Amino acid sequence: MSFSRPMPKRHLARPWNQPRKKTELPEYTLTRARKQLTELLKSQEISIGLDEVRDVEANIAADLAIPLFRIAKQLGKNPQELAENLANRINLDNTLFEQIQPVHGYLNFKFNPARFSRSVIADYLRDPESYGRSLAGNGRTIVIDYSSPNIAKPFSIGHLRSTIIGQALHNILTWLGYRIIGDNHLGDWGTQFGKLLCAYELWGNDKELARDSTGYLLKLYVRFHDEAKTKPELENKAREWFKKLETGDKQAHDLWKRAVQLSTAEFQHIYELLGIKFDESLGESFYANRLKELINRALEKGVACREKPLKPSGTDEKVILIPLAEYGIDTPLILEKSDGTSLYATREIATAEYRIHTWNPEKILYVVGKEQELYFKQMNAALKLLGHNTPCVHVSFGLIRLPQGRMSTREGRVILLEDVINEAIRRAKKIVADRKIPEPEKDKVARIVGIGAIKYADLSQSRTREVVFDWDKMLALDGDSAPYLQYAHTRCRSILKKADNEKNSDFDPAILARPEEFTLLCQIARFPDAIVDAAATYEPHRIANRLYKLARDFSAFYNKVPVLHAETQKLRRARLLLVQMTGTTIRLGLKLLGIEVPDQM
RNA sequence: GCCCCUGUAGCUCAGAAGGAUAGAGCGACGGUUUCCUAAACCGUAGGUCGGGCGUUCGAAUCGCCUCAGGGGUACCA
Missing domain, CATH: 1.10.730.10 (Isoleucyl-tRNA Synthetase; Domain 1)
Incomplete structure (x- = not known):
């Protein structure tokens, strides 16, 4: 099989796996202020965490506050008395603060405006264009999977959320010193291509495809679902087409490739308009030739097994699945359909393995809609069974609906x-x-x-x-x-x-x-x-x-x-x-x- | 049926490792342009934090029950 290969891994040339120089983390004024307060309490033999120093709501005449209820209880004292006691003993010299007040069991602190201003200004002047930046990530790698639109479908506002949130997280985590790999996991493989190929064989027209590429592909896709309602045999034909694609049939592959090229060109235009950038754009098809090996390995390890599907599909063939009951997940993960083709989840696991081996990330973030929650639970469990410990974090988001209900590409009910x-x-x-x-x-x-x-x-x-x-x-x-x-x-x-x-x-x-x-x-x-x-x-x-x-x-x-x-x-x-x-x-x-x-x- | 998410002002939403008098925007009403651009500013009205019970000194926040909406639930993604 000779599917399109990705560009060479330019990241590998970078020396990011080498130990980095330890650099002093910049510490901002508010952190310093919190530390000062915990130190002040420590000098009174009271130990609190940084997170117990709280911001204060408007209307209350203080800048930071420490509720003493927990401590008072531990010491068997009255909170307000404890507050008064501490307020009398704590010395604010050489701190960012100038006033301490015991109020209703809280210790309220006010900044000394001059010292506070000086400190915030110093934070800023240290390097104005890096204000807010930190090195906390220390060069550790995180892979972020975002945008991931489906080829041959229009880019709907549904994918907008993933794209925008993913890009923002990319920017934010980079700013905090992480090495981020943003990977656009294009939906360029799967049963829907069987449908598309099938539709094209039946009704396709080269001229129309050339004229309005993605619009026309969408039309074919919608028509397929329309006609399949009355002609269920179309679904089987579509399966056969996907099987052809997966087994390397030239006709199927050529048309698929054309659809991919037309779509990605269109996506590229949108990404430029929106200022979206990826480090990689490895679509699902990139993993197509790794699936057999994955499935065999899962079988050999005894992680997966062949079983008769719960719902009969006309054939007597068995599916290959990974039972996940031991992880409290009733629904097993199906790796291979009864017709021998792969599923989204199969490719996701192959993808995760590739990412783990290639970049050795601390974790992988998936900016994907909430409706896929179960799949990510399954995938995490399956990866564990296969011996991987890298967490795959589902950064989920709610679906975008229309006032009339869900958007549906199949029914043409989308906002572009x-x-x-x-x-x-x-x-x-x-x-x-x-x-x-x-x-x-x-x-x-x-x-x-x-x-x-x-x-x-x-x-x-x-x-x-x-x-x-x-x-x-x-x-x-x-x-x-x-x-x-x-x-x-x-x-x-x-x-x-x-x-x-x-x-x-x-x-x-x-x-x-x-x-x-x-x-x-x-x-x-x-x-x-x-x-x-x-x-x-x-x-x-x-x-x-x-x-x-x-x-x-x-x-x-x-x-x-x-x-x-x-x-x-x-x-x-x-x-x-x-x-x-x-x-x-x-x-x-x-x-x-x-x-x-x-x-x- | 089972699992997950959401429910805060007329509308759209912040606030959620329990903390002080629950905050914004839009909309409504009333003000502000000899002055750094009015895509702005100031003020007023507007709340049983879906409902109930419980835990706690203290609950929008935690637990249980309940109602409403959404999603998921073996060969779509």
Whole structure:
């Protein structure tokens, strides 16, 4: 068999498996502050974890707080008395704090604004373009499987979630020092190609295929399902076609290859538009010639066995399956169908093995819809039985539905990603039209804003929820949206431009004494934590939420506090730096989410 | 039937290793442009955190029960 081979593994040339130089992790102000508080309690013989130092809700006059209920119980003391006691004994000299208050069993701490500002500013100035970055990953490898659209089907908004979330996780984990391999696991193999080949044999037309490649392939696919309703024998023909494909039949292979090429060209266009990049694009077909070996090995190891299927399929042949009852999974994993062909799960296992052997990752992330949960449980169990311990983490997300119900390619009930993108840009253009922006720039701004809106709509809410598609929600250009953040960023940029790169480090941070300024610094200080949070939970919206709060507080600052017309030169310089920090943080954060910022808007 | 997810303001959602008076956006109503771009800002109204019971000093958050919606449940992906 001679299926298309992938490009040479350029990654292997990189020396990433060699031990890395130990580098000091940058420690940000908030982490230092938490450590200081745990140290202070330790000096009073009380031991608490860093996570017991809590952020404080608005309305409470404190910056960080430690609830003492647990400790008080252990010591058999009254929480409030303990708090008062500690407040009297703790000395805040040489810390970031200036006030300690016992309130209702909490120890409340307030930052010393000058020391806090100085520290946050120092974090930023250490390397502005790396603000929020860390080396925590220490070069360890993680493979991320994302996007993974199906060949010969249109790129629907269903695949958008995987694409956008996956790319964001790629960016985020890279930023934290991991070596990431983003692999686009194209759905270019499987029974659906049998259907397509079958349909093409019956009704196919070369001219139409050349004219509207993927649209035509979709038409054939839909027609197949239509006709199969009344002619069930078509399903068997499709199976035969897939078998031909899997056994290397030339006619089948040629047409398949053509479909793959046409589709990938179209996908490439969308990826460019969205700024999506992969390190690899190894489709399912890449593993086609590894399946037999895998199945035989599973049989030899006694992991898999031949069994009569539960549901009869007309033949008396047996399937090859892996029983998983010992892992509490009732549904066995079928490796080979009764007609001898492979399944999605077979290829997934082969894929996982390939990834493990090739890149030796710490784990593999699968950004795949929630409806495949069971398959990932099965796969993890099967991999264990086959002797692999690399965790395969299902980063699942809720399905996108239409108000009328599920999307269905077969029934032609889909919303095409391309239409969504075009509509987003169209809406952004309407607003851009009235703005004082040079004509040639307008299209670019509309594109950045429109696409940003689409991405943000997805990345600003938690993955697990299912989404009912709604044009207005998806393409929101005001309120908690990408354009809001982009707008705040352009305000920052515009101020800085007018200041003409004025030197802005010569001042005492203590003059940033207004509450609007302090609040802004607090938001900026929380940015690094948001990244760590997002990475730990695989929830990019932690970053989006933090950026939104930052932009909101900046907007308030911008409206109330003059920067260029500040009361004194020193204050002007201090505020200019604050504006620069805000703008950089928003820009870097959006970049992690895969969202660009326009120069003006 | 069994398993998983979701249910928070009129709508869309944050908040979930238990912590103080549950937060945003949209929509509604009322204000703000001689001043760094109003895709903005300020204010008002709006809540039995689906319901019940329990654990706890303390529950939107944990446990059990229940209702509603979605998904999955051996040869689709």
